[in-house]
Amino acid sequence: MSKIFEALRKTEGDLAEVAKAIFADQASPQTAARTGAENEPKAPEIVAGEQSQIRLENIDLAPESPMLPFDGSDRQAAEQYRIIRTKIHNHPSKPRVVLISSAMPGDGKTISAINLAAALSLQENLRVLLLDSDFRRSSAMQFLGLQATSGLGEVLRQEASLESSLIRLAQFPNMYLLPPGDGSPGPAELLSTTHWRSLLQVLRSEFRFMIIDAPPVGAVAEYELLQLACDGIVLVARQDYTSRRLWQRTLDAVPRQKQLGVILNCAEPWFLWKTNSYYYYSAGGKQ
Numbered sequence: 001m002s003k004i005f006e007a008l009r010k011t012e013g014d015l016a017e018v019a020k021a022i023f024a025d026q027a028s029p030q031t032a033a034r035t036g037a038e039n040e041p042k043a044p045e046i047v048a049g050e051q052s053q054i055r056l057e058n059i060d061l062a063p064e065s066p067m068l069p070f071d072g073s074d075r076q077a078a079e080q081y082r083i084i085r086t087k088i089h090n091h092p093s094k095p096r097v098v099l100i101s102s103a104m105p106g107d108g109k110t111i112s113a114i115n116l117a118a119a120l121s122l123q124e125n126l127r128v129l130l131l132d133s134d135f136r137r138s139s140a141m142q143f144l145g146l147q148a149t150s151g152l153g154e155v156l157r158q159e160a161s162l163e164s165s166l167i168r169l170a171q172f173p174n175m176y177l178l179p180p181g182d183g184s185p186g187p188a189e190l191l192s193t194t195h196w197r198s199l200l201q202v203l204r205s206e207f208r209f210m211i212i213d214a215p216p217v218g219a220v221a222e223y224e225l226l227q228l229a230c231d232g233i234v235l236v237a238r239q240d241y242t243s244r245r246l247w248q249r250t251l252d253a254v255p256r257q258k259q260l261g262v263i264l265n266c267a268e269p270w271f272l273w274k275t276n277s278y279y280y281y282s283a284g285g286k287q
Contacts (some may be wrong), residue, residue, distance in 0.1 A: 053163040058170045060145025066111055067143055068118050068171070081119040084234075084263065088120075088209075091260060095231035096204065098260065099212040101223070102236040103250040104243060108265035109236040110139050113213040116234070120209050121175035129166075129176045129207040133191075133226055134215050135183030144169070144177070151181025155199065156190045162202070176207070187222035191229075200229055217250045232260040239267050 061067050069077040088095060100113040110132075117130040132140040133152060141148055146167065154160035160181075167177040183190060190196065203210055214226045217235070227233065233254050237247060251259075 053161065054166045054168050054176070055164075056168050056170050057146055059172075061143075062145070065143070067114055069115070070118060070122065077115075078119075081115050084116060084261070085119045085123075087261065088232075091232070093232060093257075093260075095260060096208065097200075097210045097212065097230045097232075099214050099226055099230035099233045100236060101214045101217050101233060101250075102238075102242070103246040104216050104219075105137060107216075107236045107238040107242055108263075109216075110134070110143060110213050112234070112236045112263050112265060113211050114140060114143065117209075117211040118172050118175055120211070121172050123174075125174075126208045127174050127176065127206070129178060129203060129210045131178050131203075131210055131212045132180050133187075133222070134213055135180045135187040135222070136215065136220065138180045140177065140213055141179055146177075149179055149181070151179030153181035153183045153187075153190060155181070156193060156195045157184075158195070162199070187220070188225065191222050191225040196225075196229075218253050227254070227258070230258065233258045234260050234263060236263045236265055238265045241266070 059068070066074075066077070069075075069081075072078075088098060098116075100109050100116065102109040114130060117128050120126065121128040130140065131152070132138050134140075135153065149167070150160040150165050152165070155162050155165050155178075162178075165178060165181065167179070169175045169177065212226055212230060215223050217223060235250060235254065
C-alpha cells in the first residue's frame, strides 16, 4: 500500500475519517455511525498490498519551450531557479506550501511554478507536488504535453481517489502533479469544505514541498482560500507586460508576512547585470 494510504490509516480522529472518505478508503462501521457516512455511497476498499495507482507519465515539451531548462538547454535560466530554490530553503519562515501567483494572466506564473517545482525535486529524496488549482484557466497539463484527466475537483467531490488523480513525471521522478480536474459546482465552494482541509493535511504529510499554481491575485474568490492555505507567496511579473497599476494593487493585497519574493519573467539582459557569472553561463560554462 502506498505511503499516502498508510498515512491515512495511522491518523486518528474525525479528521482522519473524513480524509479516508475522500481518498477512497472505507471507514469503519463505528465511524460511519458517528459521522453519518452510512447514508452516503461506500467508497471502494483499498486492499493491503495493492500496487500504487499513481500514473507515470512522460513529459512532451513543445520545441523552444521555456519549460524545464535543467538539461543544459538554458544554463542561466536553470541556475536562476536553483537560486530561488535555495532562497526558499533558507527563508526564515521555512515555507513548505508555496503559492505562485501574479497580477494578471500571461505573466508566466504557471511556467514559473512548474520550473520551481522541478528545481526542488532535483534534490535527492525530496518529493515535491505541483498542485494546479487554477480551475478556470489551467495550462500546466498542456505545457507539459499531458492529456486532461481527473484531478483536485474529482478528489474533493469523492469521485476519484487521490492516488488515481496524481501524476508522477518520468523525467523528474520526485515531482508529482495534481491537475485541477472539473471545478464544479464552483472552485470557491470546493475549497471551502472540510474535504479540502483534510486533503491539505495529507499532502503536507506526503510531500516535502507543495507548489500551488494559483489564479491571479484577487481575480477570483478561490484565490483568497488558496492564500489562506499556503505558507508563503511568490509573485511573478513580466517585463514590459504587467500593468503597473495592477502590480501595485497586487502587492497591497498580499499579506506582507507571506511575501517570499518576486520572479521577473522574460527579463531582457541589461548592461548592469553583465557580471562575471552572467558571461560565464552565457558562454556555456559548466554549471
